[in-house]
Amino acid sequence: MKKKFLIRCSYLEIYNETIRDLLSKDISKSLEIKENKDSGIFVKDLTTCIVKTIPEIEAYMDHGTA
Numbered sequence: 001m002k003k004k005f006l007i008r009c010s011y012l013e014i015y016n017e018t019i020r021d022l023l024s025k026d027i028s029k030s031l032e033i034k035e036n037k038d039s040g041i042f043v044k045d046l047t048t049c050i051v052k053t054i055p056e057i058e059a060y061m062d063h064g065t066a
Helices: 054-065
Strands: 007-009 012-015 018-021 033-036 040-043 049-051
Touching (some): 007 054
Antiparallel strands (some): 007 049, 012 018
C-alpha cells in the first residue's frame, strides 16, 4: 500500500504585531489572524502553494527571503 501526501508551503513574517505574506506579490499588505471553530487558527488570505519536490520548496523559500 503506497501512501500519498499533500504538502503545502506558506511563508509569513510577524514583526511588530504586523503579519506579512512573503510569497504574495504585495508584501506590504498586512494580514489578520482569524479563528474558525472547525479548522482552528489561520491567517486570512495567506498564500499557500502545493509543492512536490524539495527544489520547489527551496525556490519558494528563496523568493520569500528575497
